[in-house]
Amino acid sequence: MKMDSLFGIVMFICIVPVLLINFFFLYPKKWKERKQVLGVNRRKEFMEEGTVEKVSEIASKARSRAVIITVACVIIAALLMLIKGIALQTFVWVCFIYAALIIDMVPYVIGHSQMMSLKRELGLTKEKGVSYVDLTNAGKIHALKTSSVLVPNILGLLEVIIVFLADIGVFAVSAYKPAGFLGTFIIGTFWLMGILITVFGYIMDNLKSEVISRDSDVNANYNRAKKMNRANLFLAFLWLNVIYTVVTGGLFLFWYTDMSIMITMTAYMILIMVGTAVFVFLDKKIEARYHKEMEITSDDDEYWILGMIYYNPNDKRLNVEKRVGVGGTINLAHPAGKLIGLILILSLVFTMMSVVWMGMVETTPIKLTAEDGKLICHQLRDEYVIAFDEIDSIEYGDDITSLRVVRLSGVGMENLLKGNFSVDGINGCKLFLNPQGKEYIKIATKTGTLYYVSGSTAEETRAAYNKLK
């Protein structure tokens, strides 16, 4: 199977559950059992005769619109798998993901605005700015235990150490050819992800306990159930991450193929989605179990822009629980929140720009010319210039596939290898190749640098080689 087809399947497997989870979170069928209706706190006045029908109508209209949008997105996602070319596919998928997640929210935003109007119509604004705290439970409800997060993090660290020892050659495994510290870097990155999950888990565990009842025991049980469910999700993610780290480390050492890595990654993504779906199911169950006991409602709807973005200058907290979805969100009125918001926007812009750049890199052919006593490899802003008198030896190869190439930094695409690579176990080689052209020139310079270069076609490579000879 080709890389772009695999990529399409992985993206489809990832986006469809996200859309479905989003749908069930944003547009619940039984709104009476949820704490919020389209981003507006569910109040007892909504259940009164004459109002309940209006709320039901708003909620069901939003749900019907969302069904159409979700189905359309799934169909489009299925069609996107047919696109050829990894760069084009990446570009289209990134655009689609952004668009799908925004369009998915449209019925929610419309419904939210209708709910806010209804609230104003009913005169439910007396409690604006009022919040409740349960003095008996404040700061006492926690579910994440240090001992439970320690073991997976230590296991992950052990895996990093093993791969590091293999990278520095303390022990040798026949199937593993170290390429710089690439193995340590990759496994280390996954381990750091586990650390991030742990930190995030702790942040979520320390979030404000909610007050739903005048009875402190009810509040304690409700918050304990919610935090336990959340802690279990983080622990499941943490263990999954460790297992993935160990399996990937094992594959690196004993059975490394692109396919094995791709299969492991797909399984990892599927399990993340399954974990999230189980969390959503249990969360809904908790809400349904306690919905009859919800007698206190804070009126902080005004601080939730479009029912999902929190902006409250009176709140000194940076993290608050999300109104929709899993986990927490930031208070954009907090100085650090503003900074994080800016970074988030910049990273979204950067993602789009890098996808466009990737497309340009894939579609722009590389050029190899030998003139004025210099060999010039050029593509976009990158250029390798090797003066003829710097060259120590040259060699012509006609089968790129026979080289064992591992990317250390740079670009590694089906039609382009550019940057620093490890070639046949030798680190620090500079590549400027079109692997589809098969033929290449191996150049050793007097300073000891090894270059593997080619033109965009075999003819171009041969012409440059003839001049070099």
Add this chain to the structure above:
Amino acid sequence: MIIRIDELSDVPIYQQIRNQIVMGISSGDLEGGEQLPTVRALALEMGINTMTVSKAYQLLKSEGYIMTDRKNGARIRSNIEQRGSMSTANRTELKRIVSEARLSGIPKEEVLKLVEEYYGGV
């Protein structure tokens, strides 16, 4: 015990916390020896500055309602000093409430019933 904070009220937040804890002690919702949350935990729950909570606790301590120490944090005093007299500020406040009730046409019996209810801690 549930504390209700109104951030748009004219009463400062530390005063709201102090008042509600005093009412909680009087009604029996908070018992002598009961542990109060730490300043940090309460500030985090309320989304307010730790200084605000600290100010409320200091006020409660100076009035003799709570005691604090490094090891146990803040606790409700088991034996709250019974001065047997009402402060001038409270007398003025009570006078204001009674005056407003009279001007609103609330019968004296109704006011006395409420006083009895609150005094009894029901």
